[in-house]
Amino acid sequence: MAILDAPPAPPIRPRSSAPPKVRATSAPSRRSARKATSGCTVPVAQRAALRLVQELGGLGPKDRMTPAAAAALLKRFEEPLSRSDIKAHRPGQIMSWNVRGLNAPARRSAVREVAQTNNISILNLQETKLETWTLEMARDVGGSLLQGCVVLPAMGTRGGAAIFWDKQIVEITDQIVASFSITAKVKIISTGCSFWMTTVYGPTDDQQKANFLSELAAVAPPATEPWMLNGDFNMIYQARDKNNCNINRRMMGRFRRAIDLAGVKEVKCKNRRFTWSSEREDPTLCSIDKVFCNLACEDMHPSFVLMAASTSFSDHCPLVLANGVRPVTKARFRFENFWTVFPHFQETVQHAWERPIRHDCPFVRMKKKMERVAVDLKQLKGLARSRLPGFLGSAREMPTQSSSMPASSRVVEKNYIHSIKKGDAIVMEPREKAQLAFDHFARGLSESLQQNCTLNWDLLQLPAVDLQGIDLPFCEPEIWAAIKAFPTEKAPVPDGYTGKFFRSCWHIIKQDIMAVFQKFYNLAGDNFADLNTAFIALLPKKDGATEMGHFRLISLHC
Incomplete structure (x- = not known):
């Protein structure tokens, strides 16, 4: 038996690697024309890091980033963040509350729970009715968060006041304890801002009210320093603060003169007119719990609002002073009817509308074309303004009404919901309020209730309507008739285009409008969200x- 040798195998050639793929580099583009024209060359990440260091107190508002500040920021994140770091971007809330006694441990625990629920950093209490305080009592009220405490002892079982604060959020110094008030210097650790704060409990005896008003004038700091005055004053300075005519007008006038002499004005409560109730069948309602501030304090905290919280064990409602700044929203496009008389208006709309779009859905094409026209019309508006120097010059020379009253930075907003109650807590953050509204109305819309009665249409004898042809396709004369019937100064959808735009540019946009109606008639596709938009208002x-x-809920379409 012979063994045949197999032919030698061909040598294995090393596999040549494919050449690396080279991607074409494109110049960075910006979608926003406003950002593209801005001269800022600092990357967004560096600006965000600089703002974070400033919020944490590492740099001042006008300081620039340094290697030392960057190293300190990295070192700070190597260990768990403290609660003050997490809340550095949120100034603490202040509460003023007449608790009607803190003798019982259950009442002290209830006060602590209300403060924790509302995220309070400074707690001002009146009428504590405690002549002697112990460390255990202070811990029962402040808990583990409000560790700082200064008290005004009560006279027997009458009066008394106290201030509790979070040492990681604020720092309180220069404490002055008087007969009816506590005054202290408050410094916000994250921002370094400081102001004076006085909490008072006014006497109920008319013979001592004169001494109380004299004390208010004595503890007032200079007018140039920020000052906040809060507490239970046990008197009113205007007749509308009481629901009946049993008013001591002489004392009311003295209180008003004391307020004017101190240079403070009231911070109005947004959600309640009266703060105290006698809790009877025919109750007496008064607004004797107040918060005042001078102009310097108002300029320091222009966005703070005063809200009334809820409670079940005191006839006085807690007052919460919190930051009620509105969220920064993007400016929306608004079409002005006089733009139609601008030179080259029709050419601008036609040029933006006829640029090609790579999409087959008429809804998407319509939306993108509307956005393009909005961008081009904004540029046309700026060009038209530059060509009207005479009009702008005459507008600048118009006389303005001057006033000798000092200007205030506080803006009165009547159409904005500053806070919403959620149980015993007050929700003021915009995202939390939006989520609370969504959950509430989504839960209500998802529930189906069984109807116990219905309408008898035969007994109503309504006129019959001819519905023949109601299911026919949309035609151009029908749509044009609807556009002519629509008001020229209103916008049918939130994109900002009024009826004047559709009338003046109908010969340019009618083909795309007809394609949208035809697709809607056929109920084809799933891009209805591009057209089905509206503003929801409460x-x-x-x-x-x-x-x-x-x-x-209401839906605003125009």
Whole structure:
């Protein structure tokens, strides 16, 4: 048996690697024309890091990033963040509350729970009725968060006041304890801003009220320093603060003169008119719990608002002073009817409308074309303004009304919901309020209620309507008739285009409009969200609406 040798295998050639793929580099583009024209060359990440260091107190508002500040920021994140770092971007909330006694441990625990629920950093309490304080009592009220404490002892079982604060958020120094008040210097650690704060409990005896008003004038700091005055004053300075005519007008006038002499004005409560109730069948309602501030303090905190929280064990409602700044929203496009008389208006719209779009859905094409026209019309508006120097010059020379009253930075906003109650807590963050509204109305719309009665249409004897042809396709004369019937100064959808635009540019946009109606008639596709947009607004069902159930939804389409 012979063994045949197999032919030698061909040598294995090393596999040549494919040449690396080279991607074409494109110049960075910006979608926003405003950002493209800005001269800022600092990357977004560096600007965000600089703002974070400033919020944490590492740099001042006008300081620039340094290697030392960057190293300190990295070192700070190597260990768990403290609660003050997490809340550096949120100034603490201040509460003023007449608790009607803190003798019982259960009442002290209830006060602590209310403060924790509302995220309070400074807690001002009146009428504590405690002549002697112990460390255990202070811990029962402040808990683990409000560790700082200064008290005004009560006279027997009458009066008394106290201030609790979070040492990681604020720092309180220069404490002055008087007969009816506590005054202290408050410094916000994250920002370094400081102001004076006085909490008072006014006497109920008319013979001591004169001494109380004299003390207010004595503890007032200079007018140039920020000052906040809060507490239970046990008197009013205007007749509308009481629901009946049993008013001591002489004392009311003295209180008003004391306020004017101190240079403070009231911070109005947004959601409640009266803060105290006698809790009887025919109750007496008064607004004796107040918060005042001078102009310097108002300029320091222009966005702070005063809200009334809810409680079940005191006839005084807690007052919460919190940051009620509105969220920064993007400016929306608004079409002005006089733009149609601008030179080259029709050419601008036609040039933007006829640029090609790589999409087959008429809804998407319509939306993108509307956005393109908006961008080009904004540029046309700027060009038209530059060609009207005479008009702008005459507008600048118009006389303005001057006033000798000092200007205030506080903006009165009547159409904005500053806070919503969620149980015993007050929700003021915009995202939390939006989520609370969504959950409430989504839960209501998803519930199906069984109807116990219905309408008898035969007994109503309604006129018959001819519905023949209601299911026919949309035609151009029908749509044009609807456009002519629509008001020229209103916008049918939130994109900002009024009826004047559709009338003046119908010969340019009618083909795309007809394609949209034809697709809608066939119910083809799933891009209805590109057209089905609206503004949802909340209307209060009654005065002083505080809960989400006190509002009803409406849809604003024009």
